[in-house]
Amino acid sequence: MSQQTLGGMVLKSLTMQDIEYLAIGAAVLGSGGGGDPYLGKLMAQQAIMEKGEVPLVDVDDVPDDKLIIPSAMMGAPAVMVEKLPNGQEPEKALKAVASFFEQEVYGIISIEAGGINSCIPVYTAGRLGLPLIDCDGMGRAFPEIPMVTFSIGGVEASPMVCCDEKGNKVVIESINNAWIETLSRAVTVAWGLSSFIGLYVMDGKTLKKYAVRGTISLAMEIGRRIVKSNERKVSPVDSILEMTEGFRLFEGKVTDVQRDLTTGFVRGKAILDGIDAYRGSSATLEFQNEYLVAYQDGKSVAMVPDLITSLDRETGNPITTEHLRYGQRIVIIGMPCAAIWRTEVGLAQVGPRYFKYDIDYIPIEELAGGKGS
Amino acid sequence: MNYRLGIDVGGTNTDAVVLDRKDTVIAKCKRPTSGDISTGIKQAVDRVLEEGGIDPAGITHAMLGTTHSTNAIVERRGLARVGIIRLCAPSGLGVPPYIDWPEDILPHIGKLYRMVKGGYEYNGALISQPDRDEIRKALAELQAEKIDALAVSCVFSPVNGEHEIMVQELGEEILGRDFPISLSSEIGSIGLLERENATILNAAILHIASSAYSSFQNVLKDHGIHTDLFITQNDGTLMSVDYACKYPVFTIASGPTNSLRGAAFLSGLSDAIVVDLGGTTTDVGILKSGFPRESTTVFEIGGVRTNFRMPDLIAIGLGGGSLVKNDKGSVTVGPESVGYRITEEAIVFGGNTLTATDCAVSSGLATLGDASKAAHVDAGLAVKGCTVMREMVEEVIDRMKTTADDMPVVIVGGGSILLPENLKGAREVVRPDHFDVANAIGAAISQISGSIDGVFDVAAKGRDAVIEEVKEAARAEACNAGADEGSLEIVEIDEIPLAYLPSNAVRFRVKAVGKLKK
Numbered sequence: 001m002s003q004q005t006l007g008g009m010v011l012k013s014l015t016m017q018d019i020e021y022l023a024i025g026a027a028v029l030g031s032g033g034g035g036d037p038y039l040g041k042l043m044a045q046q047a048i049m050e051k052g053e054v055p056l057v058d059v060d061d062v063p064d065d066k067l068i069i070p071s072a073m074m075g076a077p078a079v080m081v082e083k084l085p086n087g088q089e090p091e092k093a094l095k096a097v098a099s100f101f102e103q104e105v106y107g108i109i110s111i112e113a114g115g116i117n118s119c120i121p122v123y124t125a126g127r128l129g130l131p132l133i134d135c136d137g138m139g140r141a142f143p144e145i146p147m148v149t150f151s152i153g154g155v156e157a158s159p160m161v162c163c164d165e166k167g168n169k170v171v172i173e174s175i176n177n178a179w180i181e182t183l184s185r186a187v188t189v190a191w192g193l194s195s196f197i198g199l200y201v202m203d204g205k206t207l208k209k210y211a212v213r214g215t216i217s218l219a220m221e222i223g224r225r226i227v228k229s230n231e232r233k234v235s236p237v238d239s240i241l242e243m244t245e246g247f248r249l250f251e252g253k254v255t256d257v258q259r260d261l262t263t264g265f266v267r268g269k270a271i272l273d274g275i276d277a278y279r280g281s282s283a284t285l286e287f288q289n290e291y292l293v294a295y296q297d298g299k300s301v302a303m304v305p306d307l308i309t310s311l312d313r314e315t316g317n318p319i320t321t322e323h324l325r326y327g328q329r330i331v332i333i334g335m336p337c338a339a340i341w342r343t344e345v346g347l348a349q350v351g352p353r354y355f356k357y358d359i360d361y362i363p364i365e366e367l368a369g370g371k372g373s
Numbered sequence: 374m375n376y377r378l379g380i381d382v383g384g385t386n387t388d389a390v391v392l393d394r395k396d397t398v399i400a401k402c403k404r405p406t407s408g409d410i411s412t413g414i415k416q417a418v419d420r421v422l423e424e425g426g427i428d429p430a431g432i433t434h435a436m437l438g439t440t441h442s443t444n445a446i447v448e449r450r451g452l453a454r455v456g457i458i459r460l461c462a463p464s465g466l467g468v469p470p471y472i473d474w475p476e477d478i479l480p481h482i483g484k485l486y487r488m489v490k491g492g493y494e495y496n497g498a499l500i501s502q503p504d505r506d507e508i509r510k511a512l513a514e515l516q517a518e519k520i521d522a523l524a525v526s527c528v529f530s531p532v533n534g535e536h537e538i539m540v541q542e543l544g545e546e547i548l549g550r551d552f553p554i555s556l557s558s559e560i561g562s563i564g565l566l567e568r569e570n571a572t573i574l575n576a577a578i579l580h581i582a583s584s585a586y587s588s589f590q591n592v593l594k595d596h597g598i599h600t601d602l603f604i605t606q607n608d609g610t611l612m613s614v615d616y617a618c619k620y621p622v623f624t625i626a627s628g629p630t631n632s633l634r635g636a637a638f639l640s641g642l643s644d645a646i647v648v649d650l651g652g653t654t655t656d657v658g659i660l661k662s663g664f665p666r667e668s669t670t671v672f673e674i675g676g677v678r679t680n681f682r683m684p685d686l687i688a689i690g691l692g693g694g695s696l697v698k699n700d701k702g703s704v705t706v707g708p709e710s711v712g713y714r715i716t717e718e719a720i721v722f723g724g725n726t727l728t729a730t731d732c733a734v735s736s737g738l739a740t741l742g743d744a745s746k747a748a749h750v751d752a753g754l755a756v757k758g759c760t761v762m763r764e765m766v767e768e769v770i771d772r773m774k775t776t777a778d779d780m781p782v783v784i785v786g787g788g789s790i791l792l793p794e795n796l797k798g799a800r801e802v803v804r805p806d807h808f809d810v811a812n813a814i815g816a817a818i819s820q821i822s823g824s825i826d827g828v829f830d831v832a833a834k835g836r837d838a839v840i841e842e843v844k845e846a847a848r849a850e851a852c853n854a855g856a857d858e859g860s861l862e863i864v865e866i867d868e869i870p871l872a873y874l875p876s877n878a879v880r881f882r883v884k885a886v887g888k889l890k891k
């Protein structure tokens with residue numbers, strides 16, 4: 001990261017190399033979902049090449065009364081890699097949603113640090129000449145729009161603006177965040193499964209209260225450690241676990257991947273045969289876009305909203321659920337989620353029961369019995 | 374009689390084998406690869422026919438595996454100037470072609486592209502209607518920029534290739550009927566950038582590949598061999614030469630695949646580590662159930678990202694021609710190599726360069742060339758050189774393994790005489806008969822495949838009916854490529870529902886493989 005000054009304040013700013021790291025780390029925080037960050041990386045790097053490095057501001061440095069807006073892409077990852085953006089959509093959506101408010105926009109944030117939406121806001125911020133705030137609304141990736149920490153704080157997703165690559169723009173004003181999900185999903189389907197969105201406009205004071213902090217820096221550091229470990233031909237896993245207070249859950253070979261369509265999401269599971277220390281043992285990973293529950297020999301070892309991620313055993317590179325394939329050798333790791341998800345309201349929104357599991361949430365460190373990484 | 378001729382053109386050697394109907398090796402030989410490719414092939418074919426006393430008329434199939442085009446990309450040598458038309462607007466403009474290419478290749482290929490209206494949604498609906506006049510104008514502009522070949526890409530063209538075909542027709546009209554044109558829908562799967570990259574690379578090597586293949590065809594003709602020529606591709610299956618002339622990019626990883634498949638065939642092992650020690654490099658791969666394990670990471674060729682599935686390999690710069698250096702007691706082997714000049718430059722062949730082969734001969738590990746010429750080589754240095762080589766290979770074997778357990782290790786390739794009978798991490802070291810020509814044998818035993826990759830709406834017809842349709846299309850592809858219909862098998866069905874949205878769109882990737890039609 002390089003440094004520059006803005007309004008007398010010394011700021012860190014995001015370089016081309018930072019974006020490389022961010023894209024890798026974001027796939028780790030994506031918990032198997034969130035889409036491949038590669039496309040977002042290319043866009044973010046292009047914005048930096050054209051407009052210069054993007055300042056990265058700490059949450060504490062955001063004035064209480066200033067406006068902050070999340071910028072994101074919505075849709076099916078398999079479509080996003082094919083129908084690429086026009087490039088105008090993110091800023092159009094951002095400006096349109098900002099026009100509902102009197103104040104100027106202070107900065108852009110990521111709605112989810114996991115997956116492609118880690119990088120899209122860097123593009124938007126770069127194009128608009130605004131800083132990116134070092135935080136997000138999930139600390140990972142989740143499949144639905146209401147699944148953000150801001151919802152817990154009572155922040156309305158409405159007004160929301162969706163833009164497509166053709167120039168269409170839809171403004172949604174809803175009675176609650178659940179309707180935002182239903183309506184924007186319908187619009188996105190009509191557009192061919194991809195759109196850019198601006199929503200959850202909030203002030204700095206609210207952001208400070210509910211944002212998951214430091215997640216952009218965290219993703220970059222995870223990515224940096226993976227790249228550096230690869231250069232030295234050592235496994236990055238321990239280093240990732242140390243930084244995220246995570247746990248090594250399993251190592252094995254993927255022997256089966258089943259995917260089913262239920263309610264429009266990809267629900268499925270992967271079955272693994274243990275190797276090395278896990279030989280003779282088997283594991284099951286259940287997912288709905290993101291991993292939901294990991295089992296070892298039928299016993300759950302991690303569950304949503306804690307983060308479960310699969311890494312290539314050789315390189316430590318994250319493998320998203322859509323890339324899971326028979327024969328892959330992977331390491332499953334688990335990491336504690338942001339504390340706010342472990343509250344009663346948080347679990348009601350993203351806990352195992354929300355995803356139709358008849359189990360109570362048990363934090364990963366309890367399941368691991370304090371055995372540490 | 375009924376013979377198959379397999380040829381492998383490597384960086385150092387050109388190998389040829391003749392197999393009979395029962396896949397028995399009748400004759401084999403090894404000749405240095407020539408700068409012009411065809412002289413080396415000619416010499417190898419001459420020798421192998423003579424050795425086996427084979428009537429050229431009895432050869433029913435000739436298979437060629439070559440990394441010639443791959444080297445052209447990696448070395449940025451002789452590449453065509455490519456113009457690309459992408460049908461996408463108004464989508465895609467934010468992420469133009471060549472966005473993530475290494476800078477050093479761009480001067481060779483040019484960076485000439487036009488993005489025009491056209492392209493499809495995942496369900497086949499139009500993003501926008503293509504405009505013939507806009508396309509004509511784009512083609513004329515690219516022509517004025519002196520392109521040698523045209524690449525065409527289009528959003529969701531694996532779902533519907535019509536827009537690309539429209540550009541092809543207009544291209545033939547404006548650029549000429551024989552102008553080389555590559556369509557992305559015929560080359561790659563879902564993932565526009567990766568598919569487009571592969572299409573550009575394909576267009577850039579078309580002329581290199583077709584001239585290599587036609588010179589090979591001429592060699593065959595000169596020998597009185599009147600049979601179809603087949604080219605081996607990345608997944609260990611064959612293409613007809615006409616097909617390969619259009620899609621040379623499918624051959625870019627065929628070298629390692631052939632050696633892995635050849636090793637599986639020769640050793641009879643289905644789960645093993647394969648070490649292919651050539652003249653310049655050593656490739657280490659792993660066999661799982663008789664097939665090469667595929668890489669899980671994105672495959673880059675010469676720094677360009679593609680979405681091909683490739684064998685999982687580790688390559689190191691160690692081969693029979695590797696230079697051995699002694700820097701104050703610290704001995705290194707490779708990565709520099711004398712390559713195909715080994716028969717002139719290695720000490721045992723009368724040259725002055727200390728190579729890995731010289732160390733092996735001097736320390737009694739191998740018999741090759743004239744051992745007396747290596748008498749003056751420092752015995753300690755030779756032994757140390759051999760130890761370094763062994764340790765280099767053992768380290769790669771260990772990196773390739775997924776368990777701590779020892780595995781069988783199959784050693785193939787001309788340079789494999791440099792390795793001892795015991796290796797750390799190897800349950801046993803297998804050096805099968807004909808190990809030195811495993812690549813050519815891999816080429817000779819190749820099969821024919823056809824694959825389909827696209828996004829389908831399963832709501833209307835139901836999933837099972839759609840899968841049947843896709844399988845049938847894959848079988849038809851394989852038959853078109855020369856497979857025997859009766860032997861066809863579906864070897865891969867990959868099903869990826871499109872995430873996040875309530876639709877019944879599913880991506881299927883299906884591959885059919887069969888024996889060569891006799």
